[in-house]
Amino acid sequence: MKIISVIGSGTMGNGIAHTFAQSGFKVNLIDLSQERITAALATIDKNLERQVSKEIITAAQKTEALANIKSFTQMDQGVKESDLVIEAATEDMNIKLKIFADLDKLCKPKAILASNTSSISITKIAGVTSRADKVIGMHFMNPVPVMKLVEVIRGFNTSDETTKTIMSLATDIHKVPVEVHDYPGFVANRILMPMINEAIQCLHEGVAGVSEIDTVMKLGMSHPMGPLQLADFIGLDVCLAILNVLYTGFGNPKYSPSPLLVNMAASGQLGVKSGSGFYDYKGGGKDLVISKKFRRSS
Known part of the structure; x- marks a missing residue:
């Protein structure tokens, strides 16, 4: 070629x-x-x-x-x-x-x-x-x-x-x-997206905060990036689109997108590309800053 x-x-x-x-x-x-x-x-x-x-x-x-x-x-x-x-x-x-x-x-x-x-x-x-x-x-x-x-x-x-x-x-x-x-999500996203979706649902239900969820997966499972940070990197609109393909393709409720993901995508909080998702990227620094929406009062 x-x-x-x-x-x-x-x-x-x-x-x-x-x-x-x-x-x-x-x-x-x-x-x-x-x-x-x-x-x-x-x-x-x-x-x-x-x-x-x-x-x-x-x-x-x-x-x-x-x-x-x-x-x-x-x-x-x-x-x-x-x-x-x-x-x-x-x-x-x-x-x-x-x-x-x-x-x-x-x-x-x-x-x-x-x-x-x-x-x-x-x-x-x-x-x-x-x-x-x-x-x-x-x-x-x-x-x-x-x-x-x-x-x-x-x-x-x-x-x-x-x-x-x-x-x-x-x-x-x-x-x-x-x-x-050729099956919905192939291999990578059929495995990855349910994990990301579950992390978002844990946040939605108040099980733990943004940094806590990402820290558990980074330190406990040796992931280089936590699932919420990864979702921001991929783009929350893309995550939603893939989950919808999985949900439609398999008809299984386990692939149903978290309501929090749906709302964030609808509001334009898409992650890195929009400047804000689970983390705030507008400051331009290398350190992760949790988005104001998800910060907990001390």
Whole structure:
């Protein structure tokens, strides 16, 4: 594979573009908004510079990686010569189905179409294309340049050849691919999201406070980050969307989102990206500060 296109320049999209470009691939980064693309390229530049300062890469390698990225605001221009297109748009079924239906018409017949979805059915996504054998999931972990895991999700009709190609490609970009089958939440989020949801419910019921819940999981279970901080990092709207997929897909009340999560997402308190969630991120310091809403009076 020579040319990789990435649809969406947000946190996951720019991370995926960064990773492929750093590994020597030509990358087309596509977003409808030039403003978002400009911000994404600035983020990639900053993250590459951080790698230079840590002596992970050289300044020359940074320059080469940036030169490997082209940007487009029109999808037809960015994908027509691509060997692989990775969709990293909002975790919304209707948006993804529209993108894949369009990609099927715009891409060359041999191109593989992948989704970075964290929970939505690859089989359903493939159903709007005429190349279901070439549709697959590549669920990267955030932050993409740092995290090693890629869940490679086989849809019902994904071919062995497509799966083998993507597993090999993930290795080529220094990731560890794990093949999983197409069920709601796959493996990572089917296990992770109920834990996060239960932590939120413990807070909602007053079992313990924010720092207490996170401390128990960090010190007691050796998690690098507590579940409430992790929820803030992922985005509470994303957590809610994934839980809704699990709840709808399995019809099991154990996946029903906590009322506190529902209310926080509805109020726009989404975590890091909104500046406030279970913790307050507006101060800009490295120390975690519990959001005013959850502080306990002494």
